[in-house]
């Protein structure tokens with residue numbers, strides 16, 4: 001399930017198990033109306049949230065973190081390397097004129113390579129993919145053939161690298177190393193915009209060179 005929330009049009013994802021448990025990724029609901037829509041949709045689908053994960057802690061991806069912690073008792077789990085991003089989020093919000101509720105203390109995870117975790121009993125691989133944010137991770141379900149890619153890779157675009165902690169070379173390396181070794185048919189669920197596939201991006205992403213061996217320098 002997914003929703004598009006807030007002025008930044010951020011995609012919030014819920015991955016659910018067959019028995020009605022769910023994990024929310026990047027909760028971006030930023031108004032009471034969006035919170036209510038999220039709650040209503042979960043209730044209609046019969047989903048009980050049991051965990052909250054962040055691909056990274058930019059303000060549009062954590063705008064609903066306080067709500068999720070209060071309403072569902074799930075504090076955000078975030079890579080240790082993204083703690084500075086998490087701490088800057090409320091200030092970044094004020095810079096953008098986008099007030100977010102005080103963030104809950106996160107659960108820090110020592111992700112720095114590839115790590116095996118479970119969501120509702122199902123295996124998920126966490127892959128460390130910095131560049132857009134210093135502690136950005138992506139979540140892969142090899143069994144179901146998808147990756148929740150946050151702001152690393154978009155349909156025919158890539159994440160920006162001009163924000164604090166951004167690094168264009170690191171982003172290119174992350175895409176090549178952690179995303180482009182997934183199967184062509186693997187679905188890519190993005191932090192903004194429509195979903196895509198690894199194969200489509202290898203063939204059509206203008207930031208990837210035609211030889212498909214690396215990133216075009218721009």
Ligand SMILES: [Zn+2]
Pocket residue numbers: 056058061132133151
């Ligand atoms: Zn971001």
